[in-house]
Amino acid sequence: MAASIKLFARRILRDFSRNVYVSASGVSTGSTHCRAAQSCRCLSHEAGDRSTHFGFETVLEEEKAKKVYQVFENVAQKYDVMNDAMSLGIHRLWKDVLLHAMNPQPGARLLDVAGGTGDIAFRFLEYIKSQEEKMRRREARAMQTPSWQEISTKYSEEQGAEPQESRAVVCDINKEMLKVGKQKGDSMGITSGLSWVVGDAEELPFGDDEFDIYTIAFGIRNVTHIEQALQEAQRVLKPGGRFMCLEFSKVSNPILSKIYDTYSFQVIPVLGEVIAGDWKSYQYLVESIRRFPDQGDFQTMIEDAGFYCVNYHNLTGGIVALHSGFKL
Numbered sequence: 001m002a003a004s005i006k007l008f009a010r011r012i013l014r015d016f017s018r019n020v021y022v023s024a025s026g027v028s029t030g031s032t033h034c035r036a037a038q039s040c041r042c043l044s045h046e047a048g049d050r051s052t053h054f055g056f057e058t059v060l061e062e063e064k065a066k067k068v069y070q071v072f073e074n075v076a077q078k079y080d081v082m083n084d085a086m087s088l089g090i091h092r093l094w095k096d097v098l099l100h101a102m103n104p105q106p107g108a109r110l111l112d113v114a115g116g117t118g119d120i121a122f123r124f125l126e127y128i129k130s131q132e133e134k135m136r137r138r139e140a141r142a143m144q145t146p147s148w149q150e151i152s153t154k155y156s157e158e159q160g161a162e163p164q165e166s167r168a169v170v171c172d173i174n175k176e177m178l179k180v181g182k183q184k185g186d187s188m189g190i191t192s193g194l195s196w197v198v199g200d201a202e203e204l205p206f207g208d209d210e211f212d213i214y215t216i217a218f219g220i221r222n223v224t225h226i227e228q229a230l231q232e233a234q235r236v237l238k239p240g241g242r243f244m245c246l247e248f249s250k251v252s253n254p255i256l257s258k259i260y261d262t263y264s265f266q267v268i269p270v271l272g273e274v275i276a277g278d279w280k281s282y283q284y285l286v287e288s289i290r291r292f293p294d295q296g297d298f299q300t301m302i303e304d305a306g307f308y309c310v311n312y313h314n315l316t317g318g319i320v321a322l323h324s325g326f327k328l
Ligand SMILES: C[S@@+](CC[C@H](N)C(=O)[O-])C[C@H]1O[C@@H](n2cnc3c(N)ncnc32)[C@H](O)[C@@H]1O
Pocket: 068, 072, 113, 114, 115, 116, 117, 118, 119, 120, 171, 172, 173, 174, 177, 199, 200, 201, 202, 216, 217, 218, 219, 222, 223, 224
């Protein structure tokens, strides 16, 4: 009983300290979502000294989060370069496929969890921009010869328009990854429609029913309690909202599987050492991929979390799978 109370108090304190927003002007506190109900729900899976895996190692659950944090803190500066080197640039195509499958429309609100250096959010904003451009062209074609009345109405509508709300939120537990992402966004000239939030996928600092789309790309295998992260995805999505996850998966072709294994275990840690000076983090990466449930099992987990129309598509022979489901 005393232990439960202690855990509860610790969880509330952690909620308070984690709810830190990284805004355009730097880091500021600003969350209003420290909810007791959420804390209570999390208590249900707290159980003293439970163990889990960190790559091929068995560690205490509490240790895993710290170790994962360390990995991404270590690799943050070289994360993007390493992604290109390890995947020979193919991760860009996987992310493009995600965006095309999502096909977001202007006005959509995206939450990209474990969003790291912002690749999904940047693509999302680009995609929306191109959709808006298409709509403008279509409207212009339809209004080839507008009357003065139509021109004046359109002008006053534009003048009176509310400032655009931010439409993509990148949420990640690791401040270093977000900092690198924010610098990247600044250098790309992306200044609006985007916010960076420090937060845990297992206890998202957002209210219920806030987002149209929830994405998590190459992030969910790092989370200690995957079911809890899926519950949170379900909670923050609006009814009708879509859950989409890109994750490394199982290769079924035996020849491709052999080549992929050799590449993963013999080449990736070496690249990690040469490019990022960090063998261990990249060994963890490879091992964590092998520990993640395969396509079918993960589909069942998504269904168990309450999503509907759940399906997946294999990319590059199942090296990666794109999972999708809807909150109804
Ligand atoms: C492999 S990176 C993926 C980054 C990005 N989504 C991409 O596709 O390039 C995994 C990210 O998950 C984040 N992460 C790990 N555990 C997390 C958690 N419990 N909650 C939120 N983010 C987490 C890490 O900090 C890291 O930025």
